[in-house]
Amino acid sequence: MFQRIGIIGAGRVGRALAVALAERSDAPVVQWARRAGAGTTDRLGDLAGCDLWLIAVADDALGEVVAALAQVPATHRPFVAHVSGRSGVAPLAPLAGLAGGLAAIHPAMTFTGDPVAEVARMAGARFAITGADGAAQAMAERIVAALGGVPVAIAEAQRALYHAALCHGANHLVTLVADACAVLRAAGVADGAGVLGPLVRAALDNALAGGMAALSGPVLRGDAQTIAGHAAALRADCPQVWPAYQAMAGATVRALEQAGSPDSRDAILRAIAD
Known part of the structure; x- marks a missing residue:
């Protein structure tokens, strides 16, 4: 060649x-x-x-x-x-x-x-x-x-946007998973990767196939009391992880709203407010 x-x-x-x-x-x-x-x-x-x-x-x-x-x-x-x-x-x-x-x-x-x-x-x-x-x-x-x-x-003008997407989806995923493993260790789980592995792989596959339709969990259900409990536990025991959790929970609420979800999640936003 x-x-x-x-x-x-x-x-x-x-x-x-x-x-x-x-x-x-x-x-x-x-x-x-x-x-x-x-x-x-x-x-x-x-x-x-x-x-x-x-x-x-x-x-x-x-x-x-x-x-x-x-x-x-x-x-x-x-x-x-x-x-x-x-x-x-x-x-x-x-x-x-x-x-x-x-x-x-x-x-x-x-x-x-x-x-x-x-x-x-x-x-x-x-x-x-x-x-x-x-x-x-x-x-x-x-x-x-x-x-x-x-x-x-x-296109030349879209390279920065393209690269931001990759960094957000891959590099920040590493940070997210590492944070989750750290929280599991704080909860007394020695093999955090073993607990998270099957869940994260399934969530990733589902998200790639279905986008926000793949979401599950308390934000989707509107369980504000559960989220408030997360907030209290993280602030007390893993304060270094709380800002990322707070940001991602808020982003998830906004993504659901943009996707046309009919349910209001104002209570969740209040639960994660500073």
């Missing part, structure tokens, strides 16, 4: 991409890192002969890295893409003169540092792609196909 692929970044995503694309590069993948280690280089000039540059660095480091890459005397006109979720192609503008195309390609997947497992997870995952033009969009789709993924076009 490419004569040589260059990966800029050796973090979790960069390592997974290097493994996934190794067979798509005629020559060994060149992987740049700020500090060279096994299998990596800290010389951006080593990327000069690559015909694909994939930038996998932290969002806030993207501008600095792009500026440095703009000084590399490329011997090809590489196709350049970054894997940041929040940005489209605008941050790549300094590379327009030397690149054969520009795109943003973001895997909607979590990365925890196991490249082999993450290559398998990327197969079938959605990738948000934003190309500078039609040709770049098509090339981005080819790269996603090489990773086994499914491309989803996201």
Whole structure:
């Protein structure tokens, strides 16, 4: 697919991409890192002969890295893409003169540092792609196909909103579950994950399939006294969790109202009020 692929970044995503694309590069993948280690280089000039540059660095480091890459005397006109979720192609503008195309390609997947497992997870995952033009969009789709993924076009102006959705749904889910496990430990339950696991997995599957129609529990039923009991217990024993519970209970009431639920839940809002 490419004569040589260059990966800029050796973090979790960069390592997974290097493994996934190794067979798509005629020559060994060149992987740049700020500090060279096994299998990596800290010389951006080593990327000069690559015909694909994939930038996998932290969002806030993207501008600095792009500026440095703009000084590399490329011997090809590489196709350049970054894997940041929040940005489209605008941050790549300094590379327009030397690149054969520009795109943003973001895997909607979590990365925890196991490249082999993450290559398998990327197969079938959605990738948000934003190309500078039609040709770049098509090339981005080819790269996603090489990773086994499914491309989803996201407009430049909608990248931040798209990324906020993913962070809210996945990153905040981790915080939510960790908080719930902490409350169970406070309640004397040693295996919080064992208690929550089947419930959370079922709730997630149901929510993905049915949205708010999957809701169950005391907010749906309008059990204000139950919610008041939760509020008192959390304030007393897990005050660090109470603000998140309070916010999510209020958000659930508002979501039910927006969904057209006919029942008033003003008593619940009073129960969680400060």
